[in-house]
Amino acid sequence: MAEKTEVTAEIISIGDELLIGQTINTNAAWLGEQLGLIGIRPVRTRVIGDDKVVIMEALRTCVADVVLITGGLGPTKDDITKHTLCEFFSVGLKRDQQVERHIEALFASMGRDPKTLQEVNRAQADLPENCTPVPNSRGTASGMWFEHNGRIMLSMPGVPYEMKGIMTEFALAMLRDHFKPPVIVHRTILTAGLGESLLAERIAAWEDGLGPHAIKLAYLPSPGVVKLRLSTYANTDAQAAKALVDRKADMLYKQIPELIFGEGEQTLEQVVGQQLKTRNQTLALAESCTGGFLSHLITSVPGSSAYYIGGVVSYANAVKMEELGIPSDMLDMNGAVSQPVAERMAQGVRTALRSDWAIATTGIAGPDGGTPDKPVGTVWVAVAGPNGVVSRLGNFPGTRDLVIERAAMSGLNMLRKQLAWAH
Amino acid sequence: MAEKTEVTAEIISIGDELLIGQTINTNAAWLGEQLGLIGIRPVRTRVIGDDKVVIMEALRTCVADVVLITGGLGPTKDDITKHTLCEFFSVGLKRDQQVERHIEALFASMGRDPKTLQEVNRAQADLPENCTPVPNSRGTASGMWFEHNGRIMLSMPGVPYEMKGIMTEFALAMLRDHFKPPVIVHRTILTAGLGESLLAERIAAWEDGLGPHAIKLAYLPSPGVVKLRLSTYANTDAQAAKALVDRKADMLYKQIPELIFGEGEQTLEQVVGQQLKTRNQTLALAESCTGGFLSHLITSVPGSSAYYIGGVVSYANAVKMEELGIPSDMLDMNGAVSQPVAERMAQGVRTALRSDWAIATTGIAGPDGGTPDKPVGTVWVAVAGPNGVVSRLGNFPGTRDLVIERAAMSGLNMLRKQLAWAH
Numbered sequence: 001m002a003e004k005t006e007v008t009a010e011i012i013s014i015g016d017e018l019l020i021g022q023t024i025n026t027n028a029a030w031l032g033e034q035l036g037l038i039g040i041r042p043v044r045t046r047v048i049g050d051d052k053v054v055i056m057e058a059l060r061t062c063v064a065d066v067v068l069i070t071g072g073l074g075p076t077k078d079d080i081t082k083h084t085l086c087e088f089f090s091v092g093l094k095r096d097q098q099v100e101r102h103i104e105a106l107f108a109s110m111g112r113d114p115k116t117l118q119e120v121n122r123a124q125a126d127l128p129e130n131c132t133p134v135p136n137s138r139g140t141a142s143g144m145w146f147e148h149n150g151r152i153m154l155s156m157p158g159v160p161y162e163m164k165g166i167m168t169e170f171a172l173a174m175l176r177d178h179f180k181p182p183v184i185v186h187r188t189i190l191t192a193g194l195g196e197s198l199l200a201e202r203i204a205a206w207e208d209g210l211g212p213h214a215i216k217l218a219y220l221p222s223p224g225v226v227k228l229r230l231s232t233y234a235n236t237d238a239q240a241a242k243a244l245v246d247r248k249a250d251m252l253y254k255q256i257p258e259l260i261f262g263e264g265e266q267t268l269e270q271v272v273g274q275q276l277k278t279r280n281q282t283l284a285l286a287e288s289c290t291g292g293f294l295s296h297l298i299t300s301v302p303g304s305s306a307y308y309i310g311g312v313v314s315y316a317n318a319v320k321m322e323e324l325g326i327p328s329d330m331l332d333m334n335g336a337v338s339q340p341v342a343e344r345m346a347q348g349v350r351t352a353l354r355s356d357w358a359i360a361t362t363g364i365a366g367p368d369g370g371t372p373d374k375p376v377g378t379v380w381v382a383v384a385g386p387n388g389v390v391s392r393l394g395n396f397p398g399t400r401d402l403v404i405e406r407a408a409m410s411g412l413n414m415l416r417k418q419l420a421w422a423h
Numbered sequence: 424m425a426e427k428t429e430v431t432a433e434i435i436s437i438g439d440e441l442l443i444g445q446t447i448n449t450n451a452a453w454l455g456e457q458l459g460l461i462g463i464r465p466v467r468t469r470v471i472g473d474d475k476v477v478i479m480e481a482l483r484t485c486v487a488d489v490v491l492i493t494g495g496l497g498p499t500k501d502d503i504t505k506h507t508l509c510e511f512f513s514v515g516l517k518r519d520q521q522v523e524r525h526i527e528a529l530f531a532s533m534g535r536d537p538k539t540l541q542e543v544n545r546a547q548a549d550l551p552e553n554c555t556p557v558p559n560s561r562g563t564a565s566g567m568w569f570e571h572n573g574r575i576m577l578s579m580p581g582v583p584y585e586m587k588g589i590m591t592e593f594a595l596a597m598l599r600d601h602f603k604p605p606v607i608v609h610r611t612i613l614t615a616g617l618g619e620s621l622l623a624e625r626i627a628a629w630e631d632g633l634g635p636h637a638i639k640l641a642y643l644p645s646p647g648v649v650k651l652r653l654s655t656y657a658n659t660d661a662q663a664a665k666a667l668v669d670r671k672a673d674m675l676y677k678q679i680p681e682l683i684f685g686e687g688e689q690t691l692e693q694v695v696g697q698q699l700k701t702r703n704q705t706l707a708l709a710e711s712c713t714g715g716f717l718s719h720l721i722t723s724v725p726g727s728s729a730y731y732i733g734g735v736v737s738y739a740n741a742v743k744m745e746e747l748g749i750p751s752d753m754l755d756m757n758g759a760v761s762q763p764v765a766e767r768m769a770q771g772v773r774t775a776l777r778s779d780w781a782i783a784t785t786g787i788a789g790p791d792g793g794t795p796d797k798p799v800g801t802v803w804v805a806v807a808g809p810n811g812v813v814s815r816l817g818n819f820p821g822t823r824d825l826v827i828e829r830a831a832m833s834g835l836n837m838l839r840k841q842l843a844w845a846h
Contacts, residue, residue, distance in 0.1 A: 017643045019465040021456030022611070022650060026447050028470065033444030042442040043477070045470035047451065074619070118624065161821050188445065196497065201541060220440045221582070227445060285736070291722025295715025295736045302790050302823055310742035312735055313708070313718045319733035319776060323746070353742060367725055398584050400725055
């Protein structure tokens, strides 16, 4: 798979819990992203079980320059990766003093009595003789770096927080130093407001103009957002590759200005937060069908307390009346899922919490509660601001989770447009 | 990998977006779980890019009885799976009339003018000649079922909602009918309140009693929860295998009764919801550091409006004072992250929203805002109920997201214990 001009990587994720679906493999996605950022191209991920024979077979059939192995390194008895690595490299285990001191220090820092440090914990300092330990500042299982047949193999624990610490604090820099990989140029342009098919129709002519090989385009849809990723490998002239991608991106910006909300790793909630910060304005929320999810999105952004005052989750109608000032006859006449109620919720929470802006949601997330008039997925979203209130009816397809997510994204996107264009 | 007595499966997930980490491969986890439930054992997942050569190589090197392929089937130009399947099977494409009618009907149901149905959409009805179409009620890309060299290969779109529709409505039943797979017995026992290492120490003797081969135990930790999965393959005597697993599970229940909150696919929020329903009681929330996440967990459960009244996200201190009645001198004297404030928040929202129970959270989610006295991860959680209020100080490790998640799970677990044992 690998061309000489690029550095390739593959990931081996070990764990029965991944195969049987009790745990989602978020590690592989995160690693793929991090590798791309340093110009190493992920070509394959394999997920396999906690089985010595299968792990050994996976180690024997690697194809990439870098092999990142996650999982199967913990204090409990179902962990066998380390012993399989010893067998693969035909080496024994050796207790690493520095790693053992680190384990002791970690236990002490958690306020645990040194006497509770069991041999099962100390044994985590036993590492294959041919490995270079890579420090794990966040846990007891050390990273293990091997050079083997011109290939770098790095084994890390499966706990995402610990694995990420090993990578960001040490291993990414070690990989960059080792391979000095060529540059991959990519830009990911983020859109909201049109689904994948309609977006593809709208930008078909532009897409045809990308040419068959020079730039690769990928549509990356998620609820409420379609990411457009432009990429090219800059094997010889990085500047020219970047200029080409930028030129195509500029054309796209001109064609769909109102749909583009950001680039790269930005999220709609980050963009809205930044808009509010820039304007020195504040936000409050009144959520019914989204049930706190919109608030969670907003507060998942570090520093959101600078612009987010708070919100009311008004699941029961009594809360809508008492906390948000919705008149009971308005609820009786229109039902809770209606334009007047959504607008009054937004205005009510904006007044009660004295914010500049407010988003309100009311709808039927399902699976029950739908009617012929208002089927599951019917959601009114309203945004109240200094110039009044706007609202929009959504008919969101999908399961309860998807309706909630799409309604929340719709509210964020409405606020984004208001903040971008209302003065 | 496969033994004659069991049916094995592997998953091929196709998509550059998965490799470069722009999308997390939730499909593989879901498929692994569903396969397990019908007694088919997942042995491998491979994630590969949108590349004909690589897809072809993956198709050629399958090892399992069932091969589920997701991704690379959409209306946009980066989809190449279908053409690669034609090449692999040495067949051509043929337009399927029934699939074409379905695509037309789907467009009509979305209120779109038939004239907007482009050839790019109609072309989704072009399927490999040797395939049996498997209906996709949720989208335009048909599932494609192949029988090849004694193996079943099923290609599906990568959109999770559509793929899940194909599997649950048709493909799982088709697989069960085709293979009549042997039974896998497993029980997954859910615990909250102890981390993986401490839990392992506490149940070490029980674990040793499982024997070396008969029953496999896996620890599946996630923030706030450790799942213990007991499994065994019942190739000959399913009843005996089930009895053995049940006996070991009973012993575990006796040993850690207060830590076990449920089994299988249950979540803490479902268990708490069921407890409230059984008691015909209601819940309200006052969230500061969890920022709506706890409310989102509660409302992610269908039917939660039966017991969840609503909540207040009191990010700003003004909201704590005005909506929850926290005296300003209490905030001044103790700080917002303190036991008295957490307890008063819980009592305040319980009174304001007239619920039977209330959970409150106040803490420092990070990454900023920590002090030597109250570092990042310091969270007070309080539960107010008919008999008064209890509170607990947590020091949660990890990133902002993890602190939020652990604090929310801690609140749910505290309420679960109150509901289980308080009268």
